[in-house]
Amino acid sequence: MCGIAGSYGEIEPDDAERMLERLTHRGPDGEGDIEVAGNWLGHRRLSIVDVEGGKQPLKTESGVLFMVGNGEIYNHEELRETLPHVRFRTRSDNEVALHLFNEKGADAFSKLHGMYAFIIAGEDGRFVAARDPVGIKPLYWACRDGRIRFASELGAYDEDWLPLAELFPPGHYWTPESGLVRFLAAVPRDPEKLEKFDGPSEPGAEIPEKILTRVRDQLIETVEGQMMGDVPVGVFLSGGLDSSLIAAIAARWYEKRGEKLKTFAVGLEDSPDLLAARAVAEHLGTEHYEKIYTAEDALEVLPEVVRVIENFDPSLVRSAVPNYILAEFAARHVKVVLTGEGADEIFAGYDYLEDFETEEDLHEELVRTIEGLHNLNLQRGDRVTMAHGLEARVPFLELDMIKLGLSLPAGWKLAGKGQPEKRLLRQAFDGWLPDDFLWRKKAQFGDGSGAVTVLKQKMEESVTEEEFESESQEVEPPLRTREEVAYYRIFADYLGDVRPEQTVGRFATA
Secondary structure, three states: OEEEEEEEOOOOHHHHHHHHHOOHHHOEOEEEEEEEOOEEEEEEEOOOOOOOOOOOOEEOOOOOEEEEEEEEEOOHHHHHOOOOOOOOOOOOOHHHHHHHHHHHOHHHHHHOOEEEEEEEEEOOOOEEEEEOOOOOOOOEEEEEOOEEEEEOOHHHOOOOOHHHOEEOOOOEEEEOOOEEEEOOOOOOOOHHHOOOOOOOOOOOOOOOHHHHHHHHHHHHHHHHHOOOOOOOEEEEOOOOHHHHHHHHHHHHHHHOOOOOOEEEEEEOOOOHHHHHHHHHHHHHOOEEEEEEOOHHHHHHHHHHHHHHHOOOOHHHHHHHHHHHHHHHHHOOOOOEEEOOOOHHHHOOOOHHHHHOOOHHHHHHHHHHHHHHHHHOHHHHHHHHHHOOOOEEEOHHHOHHHHHHHHHOOHHHHOOOOOOOOOHHHHHHOEOOEOHHHHOOOOOOHHHHOOHHHHHHHHHHHOOOHHHHHHHHHHOOOOOOOHHHHHHHHHHHHHHOOOOHHHOOOOOOOO
16 A cells, blocks of 8 residues: 556656655655656555565566556465466565566456556556556546656645646556556446346345355455455444444454454544444454544544545545544554445445335446445545555455445345345344344444534534635535535645546546
């Protein structure tokens, strides 16, 4: 997990230095850069895999190709075995992508399982940039006068480049020869690529035991696969279903090794999330850490949070504030955490989904939400953790987990009368948690941790009705509330004249 920057075409040394300096928070453990055949690659490192030997830019043995990468390739050991004649210089998982490109070309990126964004440049003129299919790791690009600059965050760009910067689309690579090419989609659009499961699927219908077993085994396999690394892995534990299941699986993984999982929770004193997380941690026997914040703490970090997430959407800001506070706290103890992000989108965890009348419509809505995560919740999750040099992994959004989840009849995911949301997931893990926790009603993170009431009132009070009427029209579509105007003021002061479609949140178009 790192911060990367690059340029296809010449870049002034001072410009390159500034871009890397602005990404220091993403990689506090080291820095490296290189000029390659008139192009430039830059890297800020957070050491996770091959702590001693994985410094970047990475290079092939011949010294012809160089690479900077951000993220993790979870199946890197498996892929190494497909390249038996290659001499790897490090144990870094990112080096696998470098050699895969060198040996088999950019289309081979479809074999990578993980979260990543990377740039490769060669002395022979080759150049490629790519981003993972789900868009878990961020990447932006900007073109001017035939030159293209890449960066992990908008804030890395100088003022003259910033208005040109746009989201690099997930699941795509770019080369000078091919242009932008999609190599893999997060969600299979071809029905033939999805498995077929038979059975009654109306809300509340009985779910076959073999289906529950399959879902349980897949999530266990995915979580255990994401425990990789040379540093301890913790879990953000909200006390809700998704993070509790992740924690339960990870705790068992550590227990087999005679160790304890570290879990982290945040909230106002006696907030629902904090109390629930405490109870789950006690049941699982984790090494549990709590961060209790006050209303004053939330308001103090708010301006920085808006700048960090590069977003002004109220719901995203509210949930980002406690996450930011939690990430800062957790980073004192671990470098990697697992989160429950993505479960609601795959297993229909939102209340409004119950209003869909047909399975086809519900399925399409789930697909839409998954494809939009890269510029909403995932962007928030990446920014608030990387602001403190902390890597966040998202097991529910591993490609095999998405594919299985969307293969299941949509009706199996909906609750019957008197049942809470995500009943399939709850039933699949029967016995893993006490029923009080397993069947706990979902709460939005910002709500459960106590952030909503703290922020909403104070920010609305900072904008008069007259100011709202005037300033809300500065953005298209118009800003919706006084609270959103307050957040936009901070956002605009930081990023200036950025077109709405460049940003994360409700305006993104990538």
